[in-house]
Amino acid sequence: MIAPEYLAVLDPFSDEAKKIVEASPQLEAMPSDVIEMAVKRVRWTAREMLVEPNVESIRAEVLSFYLMCQAVAAVSFPGSQEVRLIGSATRDTLRYRMYDLFKRGQEELCMRAVKRSINLVNLEVEEGVRVGRSVIPREDFYKLRDLKLAEDGLETVDDRILPQYLPKYAVRWTDLAPLLRHRRKELTKLYLVGGWAVITPRDLWDLYADFVSVRMEEYVQSVYERMLELGAQPSGVLARVGERISSLVPKEAVIREGFTRGPAGRLRPEFFPPCIKLALNGVGAGLRNYAVMMMLTPFLSYARVAPSGKVATRMADFINDISIVRDEIAPFLFEAAERCNPPLFKDQPQEKAGIFYHMGFGMTTEPTLADSGRSKWYRTPNCSKIQMSAPSLCKPDEFCRKIKNPLTYYFRKRYEGTRAG
């Protein structure tokens, strides 16, 4: 019999898991085995993903999960390669754990974990197959099985595997909204009857694993935004773990990312949030400095450079060509400044140097890579600060509800835009 605390292993966002996190040591005092686990879990295979049902193992599992998430938030951004890497690892881990528990006759425990987030029922399979008041035709029942087998490229399976492919449960499709939102599932690919999606055990493992993975990505986003808000540099442990995880991003993925982003990740204004678009159009006298220096300069520099893999203190850690700053980022800023009324640099020419100062190059109008780090590379203010300092620029659209920082908006939109093709 597995203890109820084991639910934390299946649901890292459960109350059981939260209790463990609340009682965790400070980051710098984190046990070395937890630190190692936070990195290694990204590469776990099969049995490494399983957790012994004892208090110590469960505790290490939960703490290493949170350390992994926070470390990645410290060195990258929502939608980054690192986030996708740990998202995929989390999904694989959860799926394998569910499979393993089913295999060992612990289906009930899995169901308990799933039912906390998703409305789940067993199909009634007696004279006919029913869910709620709806009857599912027998032919459809077996066609669903065969479709799943075909999807997995299987022609024949033995009796041990076959039950995994037989429809057994139904979930309320509306509970799958987070998966639909992130396009992890498509409504037209579900078999829907009376509001229920009919699924097999394998579907259940997949759905639940995706569900936790999406929640994990949202958690990383919230940590990332909190770090931006505080403006503090991540602690040594977070930075070190984050950089180690970043080094595990497959090289081919980096190449692909470089390719899809175009030459060195050119800025994609179509994904800018409304406040940045407004600021780029130019603002009036009282807002010019704030809009150009405090909002646009950090936003465009972080968006263009997309610092990932290291704690971002110097731009030179992420670029090896100053033309990115001079020829790509700066022109956007100078044009926005020119559009202000009156134009920003007309009566404040010294502010041209201020732009490079806010990107960390010190007070200069001719920045070089060697200057990087002479001043602080300012971070993009959070939405709440923009609302207070420049309320006229805050005209939120629907997507703004999901984020707390304009940069998150951009990274998420760009990521979703790339996924959508």
Place this chain on the structure above:
Amino acid sequence: MMMREATLEERKRFYLEEWNQHDIPDFILHTLSLREFGFDLDGSGPSNRYNQFLTVEQLGDFLRSRAPYSVYASVALYERPSAREGWLKSELALDIDAKDLPIKSCGCPPGSVCERCIEEARTVAQQFAEVLAGDLGLRNISFVYSGRGFHVRVNDESVMTLEGNERAQIVDYVTGNVIPSDFTMALGYSKVFRDRVARTFSSLGEEKLLEVKGMRRSLARKLMQEKARAIEMIRKGRLDELSSFESLGPKTLRNLLEFLTRMNSEFTDGKVTIDTKRILRLPSSLHSGVSMKCMVVRDLDRFRLEEAVPKFLREGVR
């Protein structure tokens, strides 16, 4: 049925004599103060936005004193509707505009409407609602005659907090906008897709079919001549049997399916459904462009257009 623009005098008469707050459906009445109201005061477009009314009496006073050209209310509920801030939730809405139907059996040019177009829009609205209730299990579905088509409005709590991406997937499902991996299942999306494709195909003429890539005239003619047989095959999910039509190879069949799927998506304006801050014409108000009342339709099957004719038009005709 006469459809013409209402004059300012007629608008005034409508709001003074005929408009009745009891014609506002409960799902709006009970959340009136949480909705944003928009007005087109003179026929130039709904530029008067960010309005909030705390009571229906206030709204009535406004309508009687301004006699607006058009009146809209948001599908969204807000904490502060007058600032469009503090979004709480939104109805799920589908807009079937008779003037924009992709195929019109009446031959009306795009942008025009006749009774037959509206009849076709009614059928589409009914089909959408059946899937929303049957497959998606949604409740509290209402129909609104908008003046030139129908709105299907869903006030089911389980979908009201969904965002744009999820709503876009609902549009895909309901309209049959994605080719499924299986055409033969008795229920689920497979059936929805077959029904939609069969309906769209049945409305096509030979000339329209020629827009399908690789479609030869002789094949288009044959498909039209034996339309009933083709539709039967589609309905039964035996799409492979369509290849029994001379020269309908797998590539052209695929092109045909893609063409029909694309047309399926045009039976509703997906942007309306996806937009959680959309404003829709207020049931009980006057559609001044066509002089028809926008009204809730309790029984879609029995709805007659005459019910939506305002008094000033009826009396004018006499």
